[in-house]
Amino acid sequence: MTVRTKGPLALLAATLSSSLIGLDGMMTPLALPAITQDLDAGPAMQQWVPAAFLLPLAGLLLVGGALGDVYDRWRVFGIGAAGFCAAALVCALAPTPGLLIAGRLVQGAGAALMVPGALAVITTSFDGAARSRAIARWSAWSGLSVIAGPLLAGALLEIGSWRYVYGALALLAALVVALIAYAAPARAGRVDATVDRGAVLAVPAVAGPVFALIQGPSLGWADPLILTAAAAGLASAAVFLWWEARAPRPLLPLELFRIRTFTVLNAVTFLLYGGLVCSGFYTVLFLRQTAGYGPTAAGLTAAVPLVVVLLLSGRAGALADRLGHRRLIAGGSLVSGAGQLLMLRAGAEPRFLAEVLPAMLVHGAGLALLVAPLTAGVLGAAGPEHAGAASGINNAVARTGSLLGIAVVGLIISAQSTASLERASAPPAVVEQARDHPLAIVPPENLPPPEMPHARRALQAAASDAFHAGTAVLGALGIAAGLLAAIGTGRRRPADAVPLASPFAAEYAGCSALSGRQSPDDKERVSRSAEERADSPR
Incomplete structure (x- = not known):
């Protein structure tokens, strides 16, 4: 038997749950300007909306996988989806910033339970070749959802409000809950009897x-x-x-960090994801608040690097087989960082074709080169016997890097905006507004009319300076990651790297780790895959 009962529904539930995480990550930055205006919130709120989601996701990712091993993967998967659904509904109806942040925290916790469960339910619902096909379809459709996120968010913001964004996420999560309730087997065995509570x-x-x-x-x-x-x-x-x-x-086997390549590639992951998530987050805010792009235009722009990744990363995988992971990770990081630095040419009124689009294309080309080889390199350095733990660690590192990146770059942008306005001798009301909205260029309404033109010019210059300061940091992170990968990793291609199912496997298949522990079935699958690659011609 190659497909178990209700396997297609399990695949659909896993695909939709992974899509929810990608959609949330791409839709939230587009909705932020409307959120802050509607709830009258400052810069801390702008950072907390994504950070409150990433915080429990990063901290509980390994725990979520272990809970599935102890209490039944399907049950934990369903609890995560139900929690995500309820929290998204709270976000959609939140009348205050505090309630919105609380909803985002619960959303992130639900995601931490869903993420490890998605791939786990596929591996327990399919056997043999059917399992490989199911994973490939899951990864491909999950990746496409990331591209759909900015477009869907732009459309919802154009026709309604930011609340529609979280309402749509709640509806999709409710569908996942229904699919899980119908597709889950009547009895599902446990893999382990203990959980590492210290995690x-x-x-x-x-x-x-x-x-x-x-x-x-x-x-x-x-x-x-x-x-x-x-x-x-x-x-x-x-x-x-x-x-x-x-x-x-332990869920975090510290002995893995004695492996040089594993440690270096996790450091590269930390730097890259700190810049990768911040790049999309702050670029969208710049386009919306400073450049005056509408939600749909900003969404289409944000989707450009993702389309490039989808089109090119399959070829990057073939290049990795010939050239090795090290060269592609280092080269891709440098190219991605260069794409970030190209945005330094963009002023407060950027020209899309001449300034914005080239930067997005170069950035996307860099990502296409590195995303799959990076995760494959981490897993290959750890070896097939530690594939589950290595994947969980790598993705927890990625989420932590994203979280800290948003906080640090936001601090730099706010400080640079205020400093630029103070140097320009802007009115105190303008400086105070910039502290709350460093990329906004609309002067305060209480300014005298004669001061309005000067205030707007000062705000435009300050917002441009602030964005450039943040962009320089993001570009430097990419270049630093590339140099670290080139110098710190070995020259041999990892022989036991677990193959990735799609261009977006680094984001989804890697993110949806089997958990810090592996069932005997999982271990057999990974070992068999490694043996097949060892026997195949190079």
Whole structure:
């Protein structure tokens, strides 16, 4: 038997659940300007809307996989989808920033339970060649959803409000819940009987520093709350590492970090995802708030690199087989960073064909070169026996890098905008507005009419300077990642790298790790794949 009962419905549930994560990541930045205007929120709110989702996703990703092993993957998968659905509905109806942030936190926690479950339910619903075909279809359709995200968000914002974005996510999540309820087997066995409880310390370890970075400018860096949050985060990180080093079955096997290539590629992942997510996030804000793009135009622009990745990364996979992962990861990182730096040519009124489009195309070409080889290189360095743990670690590193990147680059953009306006001797009301909305160029309404033109010019220049400062950091992250990959990794191609199913496997198949642990069936699949590659001609 190659396909088990209700396997196609399981595939549909897994595909839609993975699509939800991609859609949320691409739709939220487009909705942010409308959110901040509607709820009268400042820059901290703009950062917290994506950060509140990424925080539990990064901290609970490994835990979510382990819970599926202990309490039944289908059940945990369904709980995650139901939590995501309810939280998205709360976000759609939220009357205050605080309730919206609370909804985003629960959304992220639900995603942390869904993400490991998606690939897991496919592997338990299909056998043999049917399983490989199912994974390929899941990865391909999940990848296409990332491209659809900006377009769907733009259309919803044009015809309605930002609340429609989260309403649409809630409807899709409700469909996933229904599919899970119908497709789940009556009884599903457990894989393990224990869970590493110390892994939950990863949440405060990440949350403390992120809270300090986002709230520091408004509360003051010497504020006791900021200092306490930072200290608590560092202490949690230390205790987490101490616990994992002594746990009998850790979710974070620290011995993997003794492998040089594994450690270096995870550092490269941290740098790249810190810049990758920030790039889309702050570029969309710049196009919407500074350049005056509408939601649909900004969405189409944001989709350009994703289309390039979809079209080119299949060829990149073939190149990786011939040239090795190291060259493509290093080269792709450098090209991606160069694409970021090309946006330094864009002013407050950028020309799309001459300035924006070339940067997006180059950035996308760099991503196409590196996304699949990066994840394959990490898994290959760890070896097939540690594929599940390596994938979970790599994706937790990616989410943490994204989270910290949003906080740090937001801090740089806000500081640069304020400094530019102060140098231009802008009115205090204009400077105060820039602290809350550093990329906005509409002057405060209470300014005297004669001061309006000067204030607008000052805001345009400050927003452009601020975006350029953030863009320079993002480009530097890409170049630093490329140099680190070129210098720090070995020259041999990892022989045991687990093949990726699609161009977007680094984002979805890699993200949807089997969990930090593997069932005997999973281990057999990975080992068999490695053996087949070892026997095949190079």
